[in-house]
Amino acid sequence: xxxxxxxxxxxxxxxxxGQTGLQSQRSVFFVxxxxxxxxxxxxxxSTSHMAGPLTAFSSATGDAAIATRAGxxxxxxxxxxxxxxxxxxxxxxxxxxxxxFLSTGDVYQRLLVLxxxxxxxxxxKQLAGTxxxxxxxRNFADLKTSLDSAAASIKKVSxxxxxxxxxxxxxxxxxxxxxxxLHVADIREKTISTALEKTDPFITRACELIASEYSGPxxxxxxxxxxxxxxxQLSADDDFKSSSNAQAKLKVSREYGLLLKKxxxxxSLFDSIANSYLKIAxxxxxxxxxxxxxxxxxxxxxxxxxxxEYTKFIYSQLGK
Amino acid sequence: MSYDPYFVxxxxxxxxxxLYQNTMLTQPKDSEQARSMYEALENIYLEPIRRxxxxxxxxxxxxxxxxxxxxxxYIDKQIRRxxxxxxxxxxxxxxxxxxxxxxxxxxxxxxxx
Numbered sequence: 001x002x003x004x005x006x007x008x009x010x011x012x013x014x015x016x017x018g019q020t021g022l023q024s025q026r027s028v029f030f031v032x033x034x035x036x037x038x039x040x041x042x043x044x045x046s047t048s049h050m051a052g053p054l055t056a057f058s059s060a061t062g063d064a065a066i067a068t069r070a071g072x073x074x075x076x077x078x079x080x081x082x083x084x085x086x087x088x089x090x091x092x093x094x095x096x097x098x099x100x101f102l103s104t105g106d107v108y109q110r111l112l113v114l115x116x117x118x119x120x121x122x123x124x125k126q127l128a129g130t131x132x133x134x135x136x137x138r139n140f141a142d143l144k145t146s147l148d149s150a151a152a153s154i155k156k157v158s159x160x161x162x163x164x165x166x167x168x169x170x171x172x173x174x175x176x177x178x179x180x181x182l183h184v185a186d187i188r189e190k191t192i193s194t195a196l197e198k199t200d201p202f203i204t205r206a207c208e209l210i211a212s213e214y215s216g217p218x219x220x221x222x223x224x225x226x227x228x229x230x231x232x233q234l235s236a237d238d239d240f241k242s243s244s245n246a247q248a249k250l251k252v253s254r255e256y257g258l259l260l261k262k263x264x265x266x267x268s269l270f271d272s273i274a275n276s277y278l279k280i281a282x283x284x285x286x287x288x289x290x291x292x293x294x295x296x297x298x299x300x301x302x303x304x305x306x307x308x309e310y311t312k313f314i315y316s317q318l319g320k
Numbered sequence: 321m322s323y324d325p326y327f328v329x330x331x332x333x334x335x336x337x338x339l340y341q342n343t344m345l346t347q348p349k350d351s352e353q354a355r356s357m358y359e360a361l362e363n364i365y366l367e368p369i370r371r372x373x374x375x376x377x378x379x380x381x382x383x384x385x386x387x388x389x390x391x392x393x394y395i396d397k398q399i400r401r402x403x404x405x406x407x408x409x410x411x412x413x414x415x416x417x418x419x420x421x422x423x424x425x426x427x428x429x430x431x432x433x
Binding site for chain 2: 113
């Protein structure tokens with residue numbers, strides 16, 4: 001019995017030892033490959049390193065566009081009031097007395113540029129922050145599960161053991177996943193870099209153009225708004241002089257004060273819009289340097305953010 | 321920039337406006353004269369110049385908007401390209417799932433037999 005039991009225990013032991021050795025060799029190989037794949041997967045993060053700056057840029061561009069639209073509306077309203085005052089000096093009214101400063105086409109083209117800037121910034125943010133790698137990884141995980149399950153079914157039916165080494169699908173799908181991830185990350189980073197480089201001159205041109213109209217003194221819109229409010233001040237001054245009693249003078253005086261407040265806020269908004277766009281151009285250029293030469297764009301983006309916050313504050317005051 | 325007639329005239333208009341404001345109480349006649357000159361300069365010269373410059377800028381805006389649109393289209397194309405790759409991996413994963421179901425069903429039949 002002892003001999004038999006020795007024999008019985010000896011043979012399987014020797015066979016098991018051989019198989020375990022082979023399996024452990026495979027396992028070590030797969031662990032090494034998996035670690036390599038994991039490190040490669042980690043290298044291509046789910047979002048671009050430009051995601052943060054591009055998100056901040058997109059948000060600033062959107063806020064600047066809102067303030068600029070409000071600026072155009074302010075300009076048009078003041079222009080209308082000015083025309084109304086000038087027209088009131090005549091004995092009758094006609095269309096020529098209301099020569100609107102901006103035509104519908106003028107406004108339309110300016111709004112198109114604001115939209116184009118916002119759209120561009122939004123798409124860049126989308127591209128940098130797109131978590132497609134997460135979807136791809138999920139798809140590869142599903143693929144691995146399906147292949148493992150299919151292999152198990154085949155093994156069950158055929159009864160053949162060790163047809164495929166354990167973990168082979170994990171390694172194969174892992175290799176596929178890494179290749180696709182690297183390819184997608186490469187497309188994304190190259191597109192961001194190329195778009196920043198190609199678009200930079202147009203962003204600069206658009207921003208400088210907008211800034212040239214809103215900056216004070218002597219930006220076209222700045223001066224036009226100032227002239228409109230000055231005309232309204234002249235009108236209030238005339239009303240004040242022609243007022244017969246103290247009560248009427250007080251009323252006109254109060255209106256004059258409110259007019260001055262609106263004028264100062266309006267001009268401050270215009271100047272702030274101009275500065276915002278100059279900083280948008282600066283931030284875009286800084287992001288280009290970050291994408292190309294890895295020079296951080298934080299300072300330019302912080303400066304832009306501060307300017308946008310100031311613009312938003314003035315804009316909020318304008319409605320009060 | 322300082323030689324642009326518009327800037328020179330605008331500076332002059334600002335001076336006239338300040339004169340009108342600052343002499344209103346002490347020298348009313350001078351103030352009225354400054355106001356009259358300011359209004360003439362503003363309405364006859366400056367506003368028409370601004371209007372004309374705004375029209376010129378509209379054409380510049382048109383060109384810039386077109387360029388920005390082209391760049392955005394390029395980015396859109398790349399976003400679509402990435403989406404297509406993702407979609408392809410999803411399709412492969414789906415095919416494998418179908419393959420797995422077919423194999424599992426076939427296995428069940430074979431076991432029964």
